[in-house]
Amino acid sequence: MSQSLIDLVNISKSFDGDLVLDDLNLSVKENEFVTLLGPSGCGKTTTLRIIGGFEKADTGKVIFEGNDISALPPNKRQLNTVFQKYALFPHMNIAENIAFGLRIKNKPKSYIQDKIRYALKLVNLDGYENRTVDSLSGGQQQRIAIARAIVNEPRVLLLDEPLGALDLKLRQDMQYELIRMKKELGITFIYVTHDQEEALTMSDTIVVMNQGYIQQMGSPEQIYNEPENAFVADFIGDSNILGGTMIRDELVEILGAKFACVDKGFGNNTPVDVVIRPEDVELVDPDRGTLTGICTHLIFKGVHYEMEVTTPDGYEWLVHSTQMCPVGRQVGIHVDPFNIQIMNKPASEDEEAVGVNE
Amino acid sequence: MKKSTEKILRAAENGYLGVILIFLYAPILTMMALSFNSSKSRAQWGGFTLSWYAQMFDSPSIMAALQNTLYIAFMSALIATVIGTAAAIGMNSMKRTPRALLTSLGNIPMLNAEIVTGISLMLGFIAFGITLGRTTILLGHITFNLPYVVLSVMPKLKQTSKSTYEAALDLGASPVYAFFKVVFPDIMPGVLSGFLLAFTMSLDDFIITHFTKGAGVNTLSTLIYSEVRRGIKPSMYALSTVIFVTVLALLIAANFMPGKKKEEKSL
Amino acid sequence: MNRKLLAGPYIVWVIGFTVIPLLMIVYYGLTDASGAFTLANIMEIAREEHAKALWLALLLSLASTVICLLLAFPLAMVLRKRGVGRGSFVIFLFIMPMWMNFLLRTLAWQTLLEKNGAINAFLSFLHLPGISIINTPGAIILGMVYNFLPFMVLPLYNVLCKIDDNTINAARDLGANFFQTLVWVWIPLSLPGIISGITMVFVPALTTFVISNLLGGGKILLIGNVIEQEFTKSGNWNLGSGLSLVLMIFILISMMLVEKYDKNGEGTAF
Numbered sequence: 001m002s003q004s005l006i007d008l009v010n011i012s013k014s015f016d017g018d019l020v021l022d023d024l025n026l027s028v029k030e031n032e033f034v035t036l037l038g039p040s041g042c043g044k045t046t047t048l049r050i051i052g053g054f055e056k057a058d059t060g061k062v063i064f065e066g067n068d069i070s071a072l073p074p075n076k077r078q079l080n081t082v083f084q085k086y087a088l089f090p091h092m093n094i095a096e097n098i099a100f101g102l103r104i105k106n107k108p109k110s111y112i113q114d115k116i117r118y119a120l121k122l123v124n125l126d127g128y129e130n131r132t133v134d135s136l137s138g139g140q141q142q143r144i145a146i147a148r149a150i151v152n153e154p155r156v157l158l159l160d161e162p163l164g165a166l167d168l169k170l171r172q173d174m175q176y177e178l179i180r181m182k183k184e185l186g187i188t189f190i191y192v193t194h195d196q197e198e199a200l201t202m203s204d205t206i207v208v209m210n211q212g213y214i215q216q217m218g219s220p221e222q223i224y225n226e227p228e229n230a231f232v233a234d235f236i237g238d239s240n241i242l243g244g245t246m247i248r249d250e251l252v253e254i255l256g257a258k259f260a261c262v263d264k265g266f267g268n269n270t271p272v273d274v275v276i277r278p279e280d281v282e283l284v285d286p287d288r289g290t291l292t293g294i295c296t297h298l299i300f301k302g303v304h305y306e307m308e309v310t311t312p313d314g315y316e317w318l319v320h321s322t323q324m325c326p327v328g329r330q331v332g333i334h335v336d337p338f339n340i341q342i343m344n345k346p347a348s349e350d351e352e353a354v355g356v357n358e
Numbered sequence: 359m360k361k362s363t364e365k366i367l368r369a370a371e372n373g374y375l376g377v378i379l380i381f382l383y384a385p386i387l388t389m390m391a392l393s394f395n396s397s398k399s400r401a402q403w404g405g406f407t408l409s410w411y412a413q414m415f416d417s418p419s420i421m422a423a424l425q426n427t428l429y430i431a432f433m434s435a436l437i438a439t440v441i442g443t444a445a446a447i448g449m450n451s452m453k454r455t456p457r458a459l460l461t462s463l464g465n466i467p468m469l470n471a472e473i474v475t476g477i478s479l480m481l482g483f484i485a486f487g488i489t490l491g492r493t494t495i496l497l498g499h500i501t502f503n504l505p506y507v508v509l510s511v512m513p514k515l516k517q518t519s520k521s522t523y524e525a526a527l528d529l530g531a532s533p534v535y536a537f538f539k540v541v542f543p544d545i546m547p548g549v550l551s552g553f554l555l556a557f558t559m560s561l562d563d564f565i566i567t568h569f570t571k572g573a574g575v576n577t578l579s580t581l582i583y584s585e586v587r588r589g590i591k592p593s594m595y596a597l598s599t600v601i602f603v604t605v606l607a608l609l610i611a612a613n614f615m616p617g618k619k620k621e622e623k624s625l
Numbered sequence: 626m627n628r629k630l631l632a633g634p635y636i637v638w639v640i641g642f643t644v645i646p647l648l649m650i651v652y653y654g655l656t657d658a659s660g661a662f663t664l665a666n667i668m669e670i671a672r673e674e675h676a677k678a679l680w681l682a683l684l685l686s687l688a689s690t691v692i693c694l695l696l697a698f699p700l701a702m703v704l705r706k707r708g709v710g711r712g713s714f715v716i717f718l719f720i721m722p723m724w725m726n727f728l729l730r731t732l733a734w735q736t737l738l739e740k741n742g743a744i745n746a747f748l749s750f751l752h753l754p755g756i757s758i759i760n761t762p763g764a765i766i767l768g769m770v771y772n773f774l775p776f777m778v779l780p781l782y783n784v785l786c787k788i789d790d791n792t793i794n795a796a797r798d799l800g801a802n803f804f805q806t807l808v809w810v811w812i813p814l815s816l817p818g819i820i821s822g823i824t825m826v827f828v829p830a831l832t833t834f835v836i837s838n839l840l841g842g843g844k845i846l847l848i849g850n851v852i853e854q855e856f857t858k859s860g861n862w863n864l865g866s867g868l869s870l871v872l873m874i875f876i877l878i879s880m881m882l883v884e885k886y887d888k889n890g891e892g893t894a895f
Contacts, residue, residue, distance in 0.1 A: 054794050074797040081798045087791035091813045101799035371703045385733030386725045441634045448632025463639050469880055471832035473849055474869050482646030501642040562723040582728045598726050605724040
């Protein structure tokens with residue numbers, strides 16, 4: 001489709017001898033919503049800061065539309081950032097905050113006025129021009145931070161955990177707002193978060209990172225349904241991750257029982273990791289189950305029940321179901337073949353972490 | 359290329375820091391050097407000697423001034439710390455307006471010109487028939503030390519969360535017990551730095567002392583001032599060097615005491 | 626137990642040793658030797674020798690305040706950038722000189738500035754022309770800058786450390802270069818510290834009599850010297866108090882500036 005807008009090439013970065021990014025490669029296409037997702041310390045924020053120009057990579061290049069911008073200071077880059085805790089200028093009012101970038105570029109007054117009005121409309125805060133930063137709530141400050149960035153018409157908007165400081169309800173509202181703004185503006189978003197739900201809701205592409213490596217890159221559906229390794233499976237949503245053996249194509253042995261699956265090409269009698277999402281575990285009569293176990297735990301969660309079923313070998317299966325199974329009852333476990341996700345076992349930690357490039 | 363401009367910038371910053379430090383410490387090093395100078399003249403170097411260090415103990419006026427200086431510095435810091443810490447705690451539970459008023463009035467000796475504070479204290483003492491002497495110096499020093507103590511303790515008191523105090527009460531502690539077991543350890547660093555600041559201010563003061571001292575009473579500052587025209591005795595340099603090094607050594611020792619959390623000290 | 630009572634001794638102290646003594650200056654300043662009300666002591670400021678001393682004091686203290694600000698701002702920026710241990714070490718560094726007596730430290734500049742002193746020796750080593758500023762207003766300014774620089778650095782450092790890195794990054798991100806960031810973000814945000822520092826330097830510099838005495842060779846009279854002499858030599862307390870009242874107008878103005886720009890005490894030095 002469209003060619004890439006930003007390329008990170010062999011980026012490495014360490015702080016005080018700790019390697020934060022190890023030979024990272026990533027490309028972002030024009031008009032894409034890319035999310036860097038991972039636990040804290042995985043290198044996602046550092047990656048964003050390297051793109052923004054606030055950190056210099058030890059090695060590697062940042063390419064923007066084919067030009068190397070690694071040496072450019074932040075004020076010379078056609079990107080704008082929305083910072084984690086908003087970073088509004090406390091000594092300026094809202095209009096002055098939004099106008100900052102335009103004044104630097106010596107834009108005419110009328111142009112700046114129009115832009116402020118447009119930006120405030122976009123973020124649903126019309127009429128806030130003369131308010132002070134202090135008088136705004138966290139969510140409103142966040143919107144102003146976005147408005148301040150987008151009036152400069154950046155090619156790319158970098159967002160560093162922009163919703164991290166908001167409460168749950170506001171966070172969900174802002175997710176939809178961001179998707180709407182992205183559509184209206186038609187610019188590229190690079191978004192950093194540790195919240196997998198946020199990532200799944202908004203992104204075109206999710207880049208799952210851990211310990212300075214890209215673990216997997218793909219659409220939200222791919223990441224959720226076909227995690228490439230145990231880290232990704234574990235990080236995205238709840239899941240049952242089990243060791244198993246691939247007996248042959250389309251047949252895997254888990255905890256001594258044979259399950260039909262749809263994966264091929266792993267070879268015969270190969271040790272693998274198996275991921276089964278809790279909502280894909282079906283509880284059936286004991287005589288119809290591939291495995292049997294005893295329900296040991298039951299919580300009502302609203303949309304479903306969360307249960308734990310312990311099989312004789314001691315493994316506790318996490319099960320989400322609208323059907324309740326009382327604690328102590330014996331049940332059978334059944335999983336449809338296409339709900340079983342087979343992954344290669346990592347030979348070593350390094351291999352698990354090998355960058356997956358498309 | 360980017361890397362090298364960063365290096366140049368860093369070198370320039372280091373150079374600037376260095377120049378400022380030399381500016382601040384050159385006079386101190388000069389004094390220290392003069393304390394070992396066998397020539398009595400400040401202007402020339404006559405060779406190394408330790409005789410000024412021996413002589414300072416023989417001068418009754420220097421020894422008396424030293425005694426007064428240390429007595430006043432210690433006592434004024436101590437009294438100011440007690441009154442000031444109590445005041446900070448009291449002010450913290452006051453309403454806004456009286457607290458603001460007391461803060462403004464209390465800060466006057468810190469913000470006002472020392473000469474005005476000195477003169478006003480002198481006029482006040484005389485008006486109330488208090489004879490100028492060592493005690494009036496002490497009272498004057500407590501006065502200008504107080505706002506520094508309050509200012510050191512207040513932020514620590516604000517940081518202390520109310521809920522830990524209330525938790526202690528909830529668990530059955532009496533208010534006094536809860537204060538000394540829960541609040542006081544929290545504000546201790548502020549109390550200590552307040553004391554240290556007060557001690558330093560008092561040690562270094564000349565102007566307030568100049569106006570509140572009685573005839574025949576001297577601190578090191580006033581003794582030095584009276585000697586300026588006649589020429590400073592080099593044993594004074596020796597004494598000042600000893601004081602400087604002692605305070606420095608005490609503070610370094612306190613900082614490196616085992617069990618105390620080390621603070622970052624990289625420059 | 627009412628905790629407010631703990632402030633009792635302090636209230637008594639502030640009234641007894643700050644408020645009443647200040648009222649004594651007002652009383653002496655507005656009366657003559659017989660105790661009758663007069664404005665003559667205050668009008669004395671218009672007399673040439675007094676006006677000249679005030680003018681010179683204003684000039685020298687303003688100059689040293691500006692120099693302190695120009696020296697301290699970049700210094701505080703560098704110290705902030707290095708992230709030197711949460712301020713404690715910086716305070717230590719700038720308070721340490723106070724353990725060497727203030728008078729001796731200032732006198733040491735005599736030694737350093739003398740014709741054959743260390744500074745001229747160093748300059749001639751670099752083949753630069755020597756300086757002879759001892760006993761001139763220049764030496765007094767140097768003494769003021771030397772003694773009061775810490776009072777400019779500490780509030781500036783404190784206020785700069787409170788500025789979030791990302792606020793600066795945001796300015797850079799929006800296209801501001803170093804100087805634009807300095808003028809539009811750094812300086813406005815450090816205004817409480819700047820104002821507080823200016824007062825902390827300006828007030829003692831304006832009112833000093835010691836520095837002018839030690840480095841001015843006893844011939845340059847500032848308003849502080851005039852007042853000091855009225856109390857210790859001439860013994861005209863009414864005149865001395867009257868001139869002090871005039872001086873306090875300037876002090877009050879600077880205190881009000883701090884009140885206005887530093888409401889939350891962000892710029893306090895310690």
